[in-house]
Amino acid sequence: MKFQNVAGFTSLDYWLNWRVFLCAVWVITPMIVSLFVIWKCEDSSVKTQRRNGNDTGDSEHDDDNLCIDDAWRPSLKQIHPGWLLGFRILAxxxxxxxxxxxxxxxxxxxxxxxxxxxxxxIAIYFGMGSLLSVYGCFQYKKQMRTRVTADQLGNDAENGIRLPLIKKENEKRKSSDSKTLRSCVHLFQIIFQMSAGAAVLTDSIYWTVIFPFLSLQDYEMSFMTVNLHTSNLVLLLCDTTLNRLRFPLFRFSYFILWTGSFVIFQWILHVFVSVGWPYPFLDLSMRMAPLWYLLVALLHLPSYGFYAIFVRIRQKLTT
Structure with a gap:
């Protein structure tokens, strides 16, 4: 789609009317509610300590709290973390x-x-995921080495030989990991859940709304256009199948803030620059603009819900 200069968007008449007011309500109100939900839920839901007694994270009763290992461990314990690392680097x-x-x-x-x-x-997500997977592969190697050492020394316990304080060392490393990686893993989880909902939303709107409209105008589809509206979701779904990240529903709020930030960016841009809207349904001059804004806002629910269901199915199949 071409981005053309259009006169009239910077005039007061364009912005001071009931349509803009209603559209602002549909955008700003959910953002305020989202900020409140994050304030209420985020601190109590984010944990960076590993689950005691469940190093593989495949318990059916696992909660949705954040765990450092979830950022790099595959969904199945039989899969080496190196496979997830390789996929993330390629993506x-x-x-x-x-x-x-x-x-x-x-x-x-x-x-x-x-x-x-x-x-x-999503590119940033895979970049961060690659770095965390590199860290995870080193941790996995250390854990395997520790288990081998424990197995070798376990038989000597009956002979009175004192075993090394492996558990105490692991607890010390766990505390260090939590302090060092908390912010990075937390941000990684947020980006994952924002990307998931946004990828479903963008691809579904493009192929069901925008593409049919462009087809009527004999729009020539290019490889990069198909790539832009397909590969992002496909790669993210593949990574979700392999990874062990949870999907707590309250982080739907970040998805709302992500979309709301884009809309506000567009409004500010059009206040000062007379350029066309990137998407027809963002044009505030249409009498149906409030309905379009409300419809797109409501589409966030099935978009995020689809991905939440996908993650839940993956959890059920891998437990």
Whole structure:
């Protein structure tokens, strides 16, 4: 879609009317509620300590609290963390290359689009995931070495040989990990849940609303367009199948803030610059604009719900 200059968007008549007021209500009210939900729920739900007695995280009764190991351990304990690392590196390289190509051909204007915001966010997710998986592979190697040592020395306990304080050392390392990785793993989890809902929302709206409209105008589909509206969700679903991340529902609030931030960015941009809207349903001059804004806002529920169900099914199948 081309981004054309349009006169009239910066005039007061365009902004001071009942349509803009209603649209602002649909956008700002959910954002305020989301901030309240985060304030109430985030501190009590985020934990970075590993679950006692459940190193593999495959218990059916596991809660949705954040665990450091969840950032790098695969969903099945039979899978080596190196496989998840390899997939994340490949996905990150592919998404990064796609972003670089689009920037080279179209410049920074690609970030006028919510889809590009989400695409870049998913690239950041895989970049962080790759780093955490590298850390996890080192931790996994240490844990395997510790288990072998414990097995070798276990038989000597009957002979009166004092065993090393492995548990105490693990507790000390656990405390160190929590202090060092808390912020990084916390942010990683938030990006994961924001990306999940946003990817479903962007791809579903594009293929069900925007693409049929463009087809009527004989729009020529390019590889990069298909890539932009397909690969992000496919790669994220594959990673979700392999990873062990939880999906607490209260972080739906971050998804709302993500979309709301994009809309407010567009409003501020159009107040000062007369440019066309990146998506037709964002145009505030339409009499149906409040209905469109409300409809897109409501679409956040099934988008996030679909991914939450997908994660729950994965948890059931891997327990």
């Amino acid at each position: 990150f390289c592919f998404l990064l290359a796609s972003n670089i190509v689009r920037l080279a051909f179209r410049g920074w204007r690609i970030y006028y689009y919510y889809t590009q915001w989400t695409f870049s966010l």
